[in-house]
Amino acid sequence: MQFELRYQTIEPKRQTYQNIIERFGDEPATRYQEATLDIEPRENFHYRPTWTPDHELYDANYSVLKLTDPYTYADPRGYYYTPYVTNRAALHDEFGKTLGYLENRDLLAKLPEGWEAVLAEVVVPLRHYEAGAQLVSVAGARFAYGSSLSQCASFAAFDRxxxxxxISRAGIGAGSGTADVLSAAKETWMTADHMQPLRRLVEEIMVEGDWAEGILAIDQIDKLLYPAIYSGLDERALLGGAGAYSLFAQYLTKWFADQRKWLDALVEAWRNDPEHGEANTAILEGFEAKWGTRAAQAVNALVAVIDTNIGMEVSA
Known part of the structure; x- marks a missing residue:
């Protein structure tokens, strides 16, 4: 007796979930769309927050910046949980291998004297800046309206x-494997004159009530700090015998380029929103005027220390 195997194609009754069909029609959807669109609750809340009874638990009014439909914004990277975790796991695995190479050869501990001072007095204390920026991103993750926005803020918080x-691991490597350098970095962050403008600015941003203003205020610092401290010193590090610093800094430079993708796209969405675009543009310009000058002053204080130690004029 012979049997013949046959394949039968069964057409699905629908290509994706109903909420996505209502937006785009009954067409195959991406995993990003299915994991993002219309996820956040919009109704049937049982109570208002006791700390802000004028708001719902999820409320567009936690920020003055508005989108007519928050789901018109999409993360250009297409990150939902799985691709985000996969990407960051690869990044940190790669960083671990680079750091292992530097540690095995004691290269961070053998940085030229000026570069050693830059790492100790400027770079390692910035671990506390990243911790403050993380809390600001957490506020965005909680109060942003729409999953397309809140998940970007969540990922940014984990990134920070x-x-x-x-930064901490690089500091420990420079300290020949001891954690004393981290204690010294905390003291520098708390008391060193050149760190106080940045510290004060970050602490004020942390208590800013508007989640979007907080994220954009931190970004005013990022846009000056990352080019000045990391990518801006790359060539100088290579030419000045501090190749170990260049290898370390490239990962933070890479992260900053990735951060720019979602945040620049969000700012553009705010500016071009059909209903709120004009008001959003005025608000964004106000945020830049409010925080931009102080961000420049804070970063310039760090740049002055770098200039003193490695004899290089860099500007924020």
């Missing part, structure tokens, strides 16, 4: 902790 860990 990762950045702080990278």
């Amino acid at each position: 902790i990762g950045n702080a860990q990278m």
